[in-house]
Amino acid sequence: xxxxxxxxxxxxxxxxxxxxxxxxxxxxxxxxxxxxxxxxxxxxxxxxxxxxxxxxxxxxxxxxxxxxxxxxxxxxxxxxxxxxxxxxxxxxxxx
Numbered sequence: 001x002x003x004x005x006x007x008x009x010x011x012x013x014x015x016x017x018x019x020x021x022x023x024x025x026x027x028x029x030x031x032x033x034x035x036x037x038x039x040x041x042x043x044x045x046x047x048x049x050x051x052x053x054x055x056x057x058x059x060x061x062x063x064x065x066x067x068x069x070x071x072x073x074x075x076x077x078x079x080x081x082x083x084x085x086x087x088x089x090x091x092x093x094x095x
Contacts, residue, residue: 002032002035003028003031003032003035005024005028008024008027008028008031011031073086076088
């Protein structure tokens with residue numbers, strides 16, 4: 001696949017790029033090489049390749065879902081300045 005000047009002008013206008021002749025030639029060569037790689041990838045036979053979600057097939061080790069902290073709500077309620085319906089009330093601070 002090859003990109004021509006009209007395509008490059010349209011891409012430059014969409015990307016809001018101002019290109020001089022040197023930049024135009026370098027960019028055209030870069031885009032052509034990328035398009036050549038894409039066309040080479042399109043020609044690869046992938047019918048026998050199974051789809052995969054991750055290249056390393058990583059498995060996560062999961063731990064048991066168990067409570068490991070002690071409930072200390074009653075102790076915290078005792079030292080709280082104000083409580084209402086199980087909620088800690090704090091003074092309004094505006095700076």
